[in-house]
Amino acid sequence: MTNLRLAWRKSLNGVMLTLTGVAAFGVVAVLFVILGFLIWNGGTSLNLAFFTQLPRGEGEIGGGMANAIVGSLKLLFLAAVIGLPIGLLAGVYLAEFGGKTFAFVTRYTTDLLNGAPSIVIGLFAFSIAVLPVKHFSVLAGGIALGVMVIPITVRSTEEFLRAIPNSLREGAMALGANKWKTIATVIIPAASGGIITGMLLSLARVAGETAPLIFTALNNQYWSPGLSQPSASLPVMIYIYALAPYDDWHRQAWAAGLVLLALVLTANISCRLILNRKGSSRSV
Amino acid sequence: MASAAQGKDAIASKLAPKVRAAEVSSTPSAKESALRFKISDLNFFYGPKQAVFGLNLKIPTNKVTALIGPSGCGKSTFLRTLNRMNETIRNTRVQGEILLDGQNILAMDVVGLRRRVGMVFQRPNPFPKSIYDNVAYGLRINGYTGRLDDLVEHSLKRAALWEEVKDYLHKSAFALSGGQQQRLCIARALAVDPEVLLLDEPCSALDPVTTAKIEELMFQLKDSCTMAIVTHNMQQAARASDFTAFMLDGKLIEHSETPKLFTTPTDPRTEAYITGRFG
Numbered sequence: 001m002t003n004l005r006l007a008w009r010k011s012l013n014g015v016m017l018t019l020t021g022v023a024a025f026g027v028v029a030v031l032f033v034i035l036g037f038l039i040w041n042g043g044t045s046l047n048l049a050f051f052t053q054l055p056r057g058e059g060e061i062g063g064g065m066a067n068a069i070v071g072s073l074k075l076l077f078l079a080a081v082i083g084l085p086i087g088l089l090a091g092v093y094l095a096e097f098g099g100k101t102f103a104f105v106t107r108y109t110t111d112l113l114n115g116a117p118s119i120v121i122g123l124f125a126f127s128i129a130v131l132p133v134k135h136f137s138v139l140a141g142g143i144a145l146g147v148m149v150i151p152i153t154v155r156s157t158e159e160f161l162r163a164i165p166n167s168l169r170e171g172a173m174a175l176g177a178n179k180w181k182t183i184a185t186v187i188i189p190a191a192s193g194g195i196i197t198g199m200l201l202s203l204a205r206v207a208g209e210t211a212p213l214i215f216t217a218l219n220n221q222y223w224s225p226g227l228s229q230p231s232a233s234l235p236v237m238i239y240i241y242a243l244a245p246y247d248d249w250h251r252q253a254w255a256a257g258l259v260l261l262a263l264v265l266t267a268n269i270s271c272r273l274i275l276n277r278k279g280s281s282r283s284v
Numbered sequence: 285m286a287s288a289a290q291g292k293d294a295i296a297s298k299l300a301p302k303v304r305a306a307e308v309s310s311t312p313s314a315k316e317s318a319l320r321f322k323i324s325d326l327n328f329f330y331g332p333k334q335a336v337f338g339l340n341l342k343i344p345t346n347k348v349t350a351l352i353g354p355s356g357c358g359k360s361t362f363l364r365t366l367n368r369m370n371e372t373i374r375n376t377r378v379q380g381e382i383l384l385d386g387q388n389i390l391a392m393d394v395v396g397l398r399r400r401v402g403m404v405f406q407r408p409n410p411f412p413k414s415i416y417d418n419v420a421y422g423l424r425i426n427g428y429t430g431r432l433d434d435l436v437e438h439s440l441k442r443a444a445l446w447e448e449v450k451d452y453l454h455k456s457a458f459a460l461s462g463g464q465q466q467r468l469c470i471a472r473a474l475a476v477d478p479e480v481l482l483l484d485e486p487c488s489a490l491d492p493v494t495t496a497k498i499e500e501l502m503f504q505l506k507d508s509c510t511m512a513i514v515t516h517n518m519q520q521a522a523r524a525s526d527f528t529a530f531m532l533d534g535k536l537i538e539h540s541e542t543p544k545l546f547t548t549p550t551d552p553r554t555e556a557y558i559t560g561r562f563g
Contacts, residue, residue, distance in 0.1 A: 167409035171469070173372060174403035175422035175476065176395045185425060190412045 042254025068232035078142020087153025095161035114151035122212025141217025156198025197271040204267035210235035326380035350525035358534040367401040402473030408465035410457035443471035463494030483513040
């Protein structure tokens with residue numbers, strides 16, 4: 001009787017261990033399958049020309065996506081300039097100054113903004129930066145991505161500032177530092193690793209956004225000078241090339257996907273490295 | 285040692301000219317000048333809850349005053365009113381008068397007050413910076429522009445930490461042991477040359493050997509600094525202090541010279557506490 005029960009318990013344990021293990025393996029596998037797919041299909045198009053040449057005309061073989069790579073970097077730069085300072089300052093407010101009601105409203109709104117569909121944010125940028133000037137521009141795309149960067153930066157900044165023990169705040173204030181000096185010279189530097197990580201992750205997150213760019217930065221076959229012209233970007237190029245009826249364009253779309261994923265993975269891994277370095281110096 | 289003495293003069297002249305002037309002008313009699321703090325009818329509230337009741341206490345200059353009492357008796361709260369640290373907590377209120385060298389601290393600029401009244405906390409709280417930058421922090425934020433090196437060295441020497449860290453000044457303060465970190469926090473507080481050092485259970489997180497070092501340090505600092513220490517350790521109060529105040533339920537029960545309080549307490553509650561019958 002007891003043996004039977006024991007055997008049942010053991011087998012149940014085994015089944016559950018297998019199920020959870022398979023699920024965990026699946027999570028890991030998904031990333032590697034995607035990576036493998038990208039390399040398999042796009043690896044051959046990933047040559048020097050891809051990084052240095054402009055796209056060729058309809059259906060022509062060869063060419064590259066140099067303008068889209070630069071365009072994506074420009075968009076990310078704009079998103080950083082627009083979104084990161086606002087996100088950082090609002091995060092500092094929530095963690096260090098926030099009262100009850102206003103902080104609650106801000107936090108709640110931030111979460112709502114974070115959940116807002118990216119296409120809606122694209123519409124917003126379209127209506128404030130495209131309609132008034134009657135043409136698409138990198139700037140409009142940068143605004144759309146910048147708005148998306150804000151909520152992620154706010155919440156990660158707040159979390160990392162809250163993790164700094166209060167004793168550091170008291171220590172600085174007991175030496176005659178006022179609140180802002182305490183925050184600027186002790187608290188933010190102490191949380192800097194985490195804050196930078198949050199910023200990089202938020203940029204990595206918007207790097208692959210396509211929907212908000214389609215009707216803001218649009219696309220461009222050529223180089224896009226300055227900030228007021230439409231511009232190519234990697235996600236939009238992937239979208240267009242993948243739907244086109246040419247095999248070479250499909251391969252280039254895969255290659256662009258590979259570049260984009262490599263960009264995001266690099267950001268993620270460097271975040272890990274920054275955090276580990278900060279963490280190890282603390283635990284000594 | 286000569287450079288250390290110069291360093292101290294440099295602080296006195298460059299950092300706190302107003303402080304020195306105030307000290308000189310507020311010494312009407314020899315008897316008054318021997319008192320650093322004079323606290324009258326002090327009441328303190330956390331929201332509706334009163335934590336300190338009608339407290340009167342005199343803290344003599346360049347002596348160690350110990351505050352003892354069971355947990356929650358208000359001794360830490362009282363200590364934190366002396367440099368107005370409680371103001372960082374929402375909904376707190378203070379009534380009464382606290383005179384520092386004859387000046388009411390409640391009407392004083394809080395930054396200037398905290399420079400004159402330093403504080404060391406229960407757990408070492410070094411900043412995540414180098415040892416050097418920790419000590420220099422108070423000087424830098426107060427806009428001190430002179431040579432920092434001498435003052436950092438002088439402060440670390442005063443905190444009896446110099447010999448142990450002089451070759452590692454630019455290493456992270458987190459690399460130090462708990463006791464070294466606490467002495468670093470003392471050095472950090474001493475760097476701005478405060479008249480008073482408030483110590484809020486500074487040894488409760490330290491082992492006995494390190495505790496002895498801190499007590500030895502307090503003894504050396506007495507020449508130049510007034511100290512008030514909150515402690516749960518009655519042996520520590522008996523060893524390290526000149527005066528002891530016993531608090532219970534937010535009220536000051538008894539205050540006298542340390543040997544007297546521990547040998548012939550006048551209040552039965554003091555006797556009960558120091559003989560270990562409660563608390």
